[in-house]
Amino acid sequence: MVNRSAVLLIGRRDDVEEILFIKEQGYKVILLNTQIPLEDAFIADFPIxxxxxxxxxxxxxxxxxxxxxxxxxxxxxxxxRIILGAKIAEALGLPYHLSSEAAQNCRSKAQTRACLTRHQVSPIQYALIQSPAEILHVLSEMNLPVIVKPSNDAGSHMVQKCNTLEEAWTAAELISTKVQNWVGQPLEKHILVEEYIEGPEFSVESCTINGATHIIAITAKNTSALIEEGHLVPAQLSNQDSTSIQEVVIKALTALGVDYIVSHTEVKLSPQGPKIIEVNARVGGDQIHRLVHAVTGYDLRKLAFHIVTGGVFASAPRDTPVTDSAQIQFLLADQKGYVRLDKQAAQSIEGIEQVECSVQDGDYVVMTESNYNRLGYMIAHGVDGKHATLIMKAAKEAMHFFITMDQDGKVPSSTDKHMGVI
Incomplete structure (x- = not known):
């Protein structure tokens, strides 16, 4: 039976698959976006x-x-658009949605930190400032290094690890000169200064339905200068560490009031235990949903849709897993220069599912400064007893990716060769 009701899709982030899988459930799709590509306009029932x-x-x-x-x-x-979506759902009186208060708690990194501190959930040292000069007072009470970041941007944009007073001042000054975030929303006046947490980084992919949180997967993360370099599912953790991470994430989601969503929580495993870095009230980016789907069978985007349409976890859609490990690796330019890479050689490695490059061999690029200007990625699945990390290692070697200032394409000497981050 065809469902005559509609789903309001706000600010579509991924490709047209979102529209398609909603329509497959029999719903009309009302697409609201600032700009709608022609392909989306043809597929959505009501593109606005x-x-x-x-x-x-x-x-x-x-x-x-x-x-x-x-x-x-x-x-x-x-x-x-998490806050906007929550406000619309409240205005429409819908039964299954994230509250606008919880959305704001997660969207504003300053509010996240304040809420977690108030509930004593993995508290860390932090301060809010409005001008670079206030760094002087903050650093009299907080040890270097520190993290300086805007409260309501995303994609690691303008996030800096600062090892000196000068670096912290410069980072705060940069943020203070900006009035809007990446999509043109007003930046919060407060700049967040946090203690730097030592330890490996993970993200926890989970869903919360009627107050009960279910952990779907823990993802191991690699970063380069705070830019996300790659992800691995599942993270290779001891049972004790896995349990402690899960426990702190569930406490954090409860404290923030999160419900009726799939969430993506970033955590560092410090010597003092797991510490919450950020809580994102939506499916993780960077193709993490594809890694999780391959390993667990849960498509997090479809799971999120299942939840807002009243579905319970026991009946959540789930496919048969296709591998026991999956990894994504991004291509980052560690300097400006000319790209050297062999895409076909990487694609030829068994277990490599996809190689996506926004550049070609010989293209000139600027240094990668956030998640928004990475140069591409590769996805590997474990196959025939080989772990995904071994597959990815072979692909990296085959691609031979590096950045050089030598325009004629000669392989640079060891003194001036930059291997770009891959």
Missing amino acids: ELDLNQEEEVIAKALEISKRLPITAVYTNNEY
Whole structure:
């Protein structure tokens, strides 16, 4: 039986698969986005362009649409639109959605930190400042290195690890000169300064339904200068460490008021135990959903949709896992220069599922400074008893990726060769 109701899809983040799998469930798709590509416009039932930063206008439009078409759920995986989606769901009186308060608690890194500290969930030293000069006082009470970052941006944009007073001042100064985040929303006035947490980094992919959180997977993360370099599912952890990470994440989600979503929580395993870095009230980016799907059978995007349409965990859609380990590796430029890579050689390695490059051999690139200007990625699945990490190692060697200032394509000497991060 075809469902005559509709789903409001806000600020679509991934490719058209989101639209397609919603339609496969029999729902009409109302797509609201600031700009809608032609491909999306053809597939969505009701594509509507409007400025998503004008929240009151968007909510009014959603209410207007609901008078003509019954809306069952609001769905978004876009970090910047989590609060908007929650507000629309509240305005429509929908039963299964993240509250706008919880959305704000997660979206604002300053509010996340304040809420976790208030509930004594993995508290760390932090301070909020509004000007670079305040760094002087902060660093009189907080040891270097520190992390300086905007409170409501994403993608590691303007996030800096600072080893000196000068670096912290410069990082705060950069943020203070910006008035908008990556999508044009006003930046919060407060700049977040946090103690730097030593230890390996992980993300926990989970879902919360009616107050109960289910851990789907723990992802091991590699970073380079705080830019995400790669992810591995599942993380190779002891039972004790896995349990302690899961416990602190569940406590954090409870403290923040998270419910009826799939979440992506970043954690560092410090010598003092797991510490929450960020809580994202949506499916993790960087193709993590593909790694999790391959290893566990759960498609996190479909799981998130299952939840907002009233589904319970016991009946969540699940496919047969295809591998016991999956890894993604990103290509980062550690300096400006010319790219050297052999995409076909990497693709020829058994177990490599995809090689995606935004550049070609010989292209000139600038240094990678955030997740937004990485140069591509490779995805590996464990196969025939070989772990995904071994597959990826072979692909990296085959690709022979590096950045050089030598435009004629000669392999540089060891003194001027930059292997770019892969």
